[in-house]
Amino acid sequence: MNVKPLMISTKVATKGMLVKQFFLACSEVAVPAIPVCNRQGQMVGELSLQHIIKMSCLPDYMVELSSVLGEQLSCLQNVEAKASQVLANPVDAYIAPVPEVISSNSPVMKALAIMERNKTSYLFIVDNGKYQGVVTVQAIVNWILTMDTSKVCQMVN
Amino acid sequence: MDSHHISSSVIFDWNPLWVSVVLFLVSYAVIITEKVNRAIVALLGGALMITLGVVSQQQAILAIDFNTLGLLIGMMVIVAITRRCGVFQFVAIWSAKRVGANPWGVLVMLSVVTAVFSALLDNVTTVLLIAPVTLLITQELDIHPYPYLFAEIFASNIGGTATLIGDPPNMMIGSAVGLSFNDFLINTAPITLVILFVIMIIIYFIWGRQMQASVESQARIMQFNEQKAITDKTLLKQSLFVLSLVIFGFIFSHALHLEPATIAMFGAALLLLLSNFKFDQEKQTENVHHTFGEVEWVTIFFFVGLFIVVHGIEHTGVLDYLAGWVIDLTQGDLSITALAILWVSAIASALVDNIPFVATMIPMIKSMAATFGGEEMLLPLWWSLALGACLGGNGSLIGASANLIVAGFAERSGHRISFLKFLAIAFPLMIITIMVASVYIYWRYL
Numbered sequence: 018m019n020v021k022p023l024m025i026s027t028k029v030a031t032k033g034m035l036v037k038q039f040f041l042a043c044s045e046v047a048v049p050a051i052p053v054c055n056r057q058g059q060m061v062g063e064l065s066l067q068h069i070i071k072m073s074c075l076p077d078y079m080v081e082l083s084s085v086l087g088e089q090l091s092c093l094q095n096v097e098a099k100a101s102q103v104l105a106n107p108v109d110a111y112i113a114p115v116p117e118v119i120s121s122n123s124p125v126m127k128a129l130a131i132m133e134r135n136k137t138s139y140l141f142i143v144d145n146g147k148y149q150g151v152v153t154v155q156a157i158v159n160w161i162l163t164m165d166t167s168k169v170c171q172m173v174n
Numbered sequence: 175m176d177s178h179h180i181s182s183s184v185i186f187d188w189n190p191l192w193v194s195v196v197l198f199l200v201s202y203a204v205i206i207t208e209k210v211n212r213a214i215v216a217l218l219g220g221a222l223m224i225t226l227g228v229v230s231q232q233q234a235i236l237a238i239d240f241n242t243l244g245l246l247i248g249m250m251v252i253v254a255i256t257r258r259c260g261v262f263q264f265v266a267i268w269s270a271k272r273v274g275a276n277p278w279g280v281l282v283m284l285s286v287v288t289a290v291f292s293a294l295l296d297n298v299t300t301v302l303l304i305a306p307v308t309l310l311i312t313q314e315l316d317i318h319p320y321p322y323l324f325a326e327i328f329a330s331n332i333g334g335t336a337t338l339i340g341d342p343p344n345m346m347i348g349s350a351v352g353l354s355f356n357d358f359l360i361n362t363a364p365i366t367l368v369i370l371f372v373i374m375i376i377i378y379f380i381w382g383r384q385m386q387a388s389v390e391s392q393a394r395i396m397q398f399n400e401q402k403a404i405t406d407k408t409l410l411k412q413s414l415f416v417l418s419l420v421i422f423g424f425i426f427s428h429a430l431h432l433e434p435a436t437i438a439m440f441g442a443a444l445l446l447l448l449s450n451f452k453f454d455q456e457k458q459t460e461n462v463h464h465t466f467g468e469v470e471w472v473t474i475f476f477f478v479g480l481f482i483v484v485h486g487i488e489h490t491g492v493l494d495y496l497a498g499w500v501i502d503l504t505q506g507d508l509s510i511t512a513l514a515i516l517w518v519s520a521i522a523s524a525l526v527d528n529i530p531f532v533a534t535m536i537p538m539i540k541s542m543a544a545t546f547g548g549e550e551m552l553l554p555l556w557w558s559l560a561l562g563a564c565l566g567g568n569g570s571l572i573g574a575s576a577n578l579i580v581a582g583f584a585e586r587s588g589h590r591i592s593f594l595k596f597l598a599i600a601f602p603l604m605i606i607t608i609m610v611a612s613v614y615i616y617w618r619y620l
Binding site for chain 2: 076077078079081082084085086087088089090091092
């Protein structure tokens with residue numbers, strides 16, 4: 018089984034796009050990241066929800082000391098204003114380098130192995146230098162759940 | 175200078191003196207530019223000293239001070255394991271809460287904690303642990319973190335001056351001269367207390383008296399649960415036990431007939447054993463590998479190369495010549511020489527890495543023994559070197575590694591510390607600390 022049937026087609030991000038547009042693009046198809054492409058359609062980077070959340074509102078020291086934090090925090094004040102500020106920002110400052118990719122013919126196990134090595138839950142699929150879509154751990158799990166496992170279960174029982 | 179007595183066989187019959195001087199100057203110049211990693215430069219300089227025949231391999235190996243290296247590595251291992259239990263963050267948050275999260279009180283407490291930790295651990299580790307706590311507290315207090323980070327930089331360099339293990343220059347001086355932990359405790363610790371007090375007063379008048387925080391923001395700090403910072407209570411007990419044992423060993427090293435390196439390495443091995451005892455062999459290997467990975471090998475190999483490079487110019491008589499030149503300048507007056515060493519060390523350490531500077535000064539000062547009537551008469555010079563080299567690190571943002579670590583933290587949190595802004599206040603304050611140190615040196619030793 019290769020990753021092609023599990024692939025989720027997504028929009029691609031471009032430089033100058035707003036964070037809000039990026040969030041919507043991810044929410045539409047429930048993916049954690051999309052690639053950033055140039056005018057020629059080549060991937061020049063990636064944008065991930067986690068990276069933007071970390072960069073915009075989670076400083077390193079807060080992450081490091083998260084266990085000691087109390088219930089009241091200064092960052093909980095004026096949340097709406099801060100959120101609207103982040104949403105109006107262009108995504109350019111949050112673009113990460115091009116990650117490792119796979120082709121649509123790659124087996125699912127290879128995709129899982131690469132995700133594990135890169136400590137990520139998604140992988141972009143690129144064929145002949147052109148972005149095709151994304152495969153996620155969630156999509157793979159959904160596929161496993163659709164398998165007919167009743168016979169195996171009966172044997173085990 | 176007569177270089178004929180030197181038993182070197184330099185390649186192409188070049189003059190060993192000039193070869194050593196060129197290698198020394200080029201190595202130091204490249205180290206200062208920071209274009210190439212300092213460990214690479216020092217190792218290359220050391221290797222060329224041997225390859226070109228200035229010193230033999232045997233002489234080079236004998237020049238490496240394994241007591242300094244052992245002490246550094248041992249303490250680095252102990253700190254690498256101890257920091258995992260979260261005790262340092264616990265103490266920092268606990269101390270901030272003890273003063274009711276009062277802004278000025280927090281600054282004083284964090285500075286004192288930084289100074290104490292820096293006296294017992296290395297300065298870089300201390301600020302790595304305290305800076306995140308500081309940024310979190312100042313964020314919640316809604317106060318600019320700059321005065322806090324500034325005070326901590328000073329506290330870390332001042333605290334490091336207090337003990338043998340506080341700062342690498344002290345380790346080098348202690349090892350080369352045979353000065354014990356107690357010698358530093360008796361001679362440098364008292365004046366560092368005075369200097370820290372003076373700096374706190376000045377910081378109060380610059381920033382402290384204007385510091386204000388709302389009741390709500392102080393309440394947020396009081397809600398912090400410092401107990402949660404402790405990630406492993408067993409490791410905490412083991413680490414504190416070994417750390418206490420090592421400090422005890424340092425204090426009674428003379429009676430125990432043990433060198434500081436032996437005590438530190440013994441403590442490191444014991445803590446490795448205690449913290450890994452409950453794990454299977456595979457996990458033990460993984461843990462030990464991880465711990466050794468946290469040792470700053472760049473610093474260790476930097477020292478190795480540096481010891482050989484400095485031995486090269488010592489071997490060819492360059493340092494004897496320089497020592498003679500200094501004595502001519504100071505007319506053989508111990509007081510003037512001591513104060514000159516103090517001030518030159520401070521200014522140099524504010525601008526360049528104090529480790530190569532101290533490595534060069536040690537053999538130079540040693541060669542002054544005959545002029546001043548024996549090695550025991552050199553003590554004021556050693557304390558001047560220790561105080562100057564360590565306190566000088568406060569003079570600029572590049573004066574000490576800890577300063578750059580704090581600046582990095584500040585920048586990542588959106589509060590950039592500019593070189594000139596820091597210099598404008600730090601350099602005059604450093605000069606004040608050296609003035610206090612001058613009075614102390616003169617009053618106590620001269």
